[in-house]
Amino acid sequence: MDFKRVAKDTTKTLISYLTYQALLTVLDQLKETDPPQAYWLNYFSAQTSIQDGDAYIEELLRARQELAFRIMTVRQHLAEEIVDFLPEMVRTGIQQSNMEHRRQHLERITQLTIPEPPTLDEQQSDSG
Numbered sequence: 001m002d003f004k005r006v007a008k009d010t011t012k013t014l015i016s017y018l019t020y021q022a023l024l025t026v027l028d029q030l031k032e033t034d035p036p037q038a039y040w041l042n043y044f045s046a047q048t049s050i051q052d053g054d055a056y057i058e059e060l061l062r063a064r065q066e067l068a069f070r071i072m073t074v075r076q077h078l079a080e081e082i083v084d085f086l087p088e089m090v091r092t093g094i095q096q097s098n099m100e101h102r103r104q105h106l107e108r109i110t111q112l113t114i115p116e117p118p119t120l121d122e123q124q125s126d127s128g
Contacts, residue, residue, distance in 0.1 A: 012052075015075075019053030022074035026067070041067055 023045060030038035044063060050056045053075075060068040 012054075016051065016053035016056075018075045018078050019056060019071065020050050021078055022071045023050065023056075025074050025078075026071050037067070040064070 023041075027038055027041055027045075030041060041064075044060065045056075048056055048059050057068055057072060060071065
């Protein structure tokens with residue numbers, strides 16, 4: 001397994017996710033302070049894929065530099081605030097998730113199916 005590649009891919013995904021969260025934050029701010037700008041950014045974001053956060057920022061830089069800079073600033077702030085907590089939260093989250101999946105699977109494979117007792121109508125039709 002190429003752990004370095006996995007780490008790079010995970011980092012890229014996290015950067016894109018933080019870009020998305022920064023976009024949501026900026027949109028919320030703009031809805032309060034500058035609704036036409038919020039409308040424009042929402043429309044732009046609907047037309048431009050945010051799947052790759054860096055490609056999204058590049059497109060936004062071409063269209064509206066000030067909004068791109070604002071999103072980059074918020075994205076960096078988000079990263080600085082959460083980066084210290086991530087390693088432990090990821091480990092704990094995966095451990096808990098795995099344990100829950102294993103528990104559910106074990107319950108599913110060990111569950112005994114007890115047939116329902118026949119109803120009174122079924123008993124009468126069998127005896128008649």
